[in-house]
Amino acid sequence: MRVLVALLSGSLFGAGLLLSGMTDTTKVQGWLxxxxxxxxxxxFVMGGAILxxxxxxxxxxxxxxxxxxxxPDLPRPELDHRLITGSVLFGMGWGLxxxxxxxxxxxxxxxxIGGLIFVLSMxxxxxxxxxxxxQLDRLAAAT
Amino acid sequence: MPMDWIWGLIGGLLIGAGGAVLLLGNGRVMGASGILGGLVDRSGWGNAAERAAFVIGVIATPLLMIQIFGLQADTHLTSNWFVVIAAGLLVGTGTRIANGCTSGHGVCGISRFSLRGIVATVFYILAGGLTLVLFRHILGMI
Structure with a gap:
């Protein structure tokens, strides 16, 4: 049952990504x-998804x-260096x-082939x- | 252009519905990078079948829709493979270090007014915008 729920969720997510245009990099880069x-x-996609x-x-x-x-047990609202550093690295790749x-x-x-190379790199x-x-944790502890 | 906005809203509602199904059905937060990353680094092998089913749904459904409805789809991804590889590495490491991406921190985080989700979203949008402006308008590389 849990597997079927996950399959349904993934299918809705995939369908939404395609219909919304988010699989088209020109739309994402157009926003950025x-x-x-x-x-x-x-x-509009974000707004629609949040509702x-x-x-x-x-x-x-x-x-x-x-x-x-x-x-789910949700994490306490702590802003740590991982959240910031990771999001910046992710954003750089997302923009590129x-x-x-x-x-x-x-x-x-x-x-x-380009999409496949992206996924393999990811x-x-x-x-x-x-x-x-x-490594980042050690760096943060040392500074 | 407004037609694109309407499709964006419709697609967005479906994305949110997918998140609601996973949360209310399995008690899980729908984060694409977390679901996939847990399979890659083995931290999520305890419920690998669920994760795999989600990934199969994400990959197969767009293909089915394209076949059934005869939709046109193109990613318009850059053909500069150096950029593609660098971007993929950054997205993979960054989302796992931040413990979330556009779906987990963005959609699922903002909708529960999570400070972490909102801060992450502000940082990845700023970093994305600055990187794009730098590489497109200043360096002229993409």
Whole structure:
């Protein structure tokens, strides 16, 4: 059951990414490029995506997930160096190529060899991240 | 252009519906980088089947829609492979170090008014905008 829920969730996510235009890097870079032909589509996508989630979070205040277990333990609102450094690194890559992890996966079947290279590089980056994260922790502790 | 905004809103609602299904169904936060990254670094192998099913849905559904509805889809990704590889590495490491990307920190974080989600989103949008302006308008590389 949990696997089916995850499949349905991923399917809705993938369908939404395609229909919203977020698998098109020109739309994402159009949003980020305030000195070019600025494209506000991403704001509509974000706004649209936040609406159902507002309702969903409200519903987590009581009860339990449909398949059992409990609703997630959410991290305390601490701003640490990992959050900032990681987000800056991610943003740099996002700006360079116009792809983030969701759309990179969703466009895998039509993104050609370039899309495949991006995903493989992203997976490589994800495999280095734990080590790089610990290095950053040591650096932050030393300064 | 306004037609693109309407499709953006419709697609956005579907993305949010996907997040709501995963949260209310399985009690999980829908973060693309976390779901995928947990498979890559083995931290999420305890529920690998769920993660794999999500990833299969994300990859296969756009293909099915393109086939069934005859949609046109193109990523318009740069053909500069150096940029593609560098960007992929940055996105992979950055999202895992920050513990979230556009879906986890952006969609799921902002919608519960999470300070971490909002701060992460501000930083990746600023970094993305500055990087794009630097490489496109100043260096002329992309």
């Amino acid at each position: 490029d305030v000195f070019g032909a600025w494209d506000p589509t991403l704001a 159902p989630m507002l309702v969903a979070w409200r519903l987590t205040t009581k009860g339990a997930p449909m398949t059992g277990g409990t609703f 190529a116009g792809l983030c992890p969701g759309p990179a996966m969703a466009s895998l079947t039509f993104g050609g 997976l490589a980056g994800m495999s280095f991240a734990p080590k790089l994260g610990s």
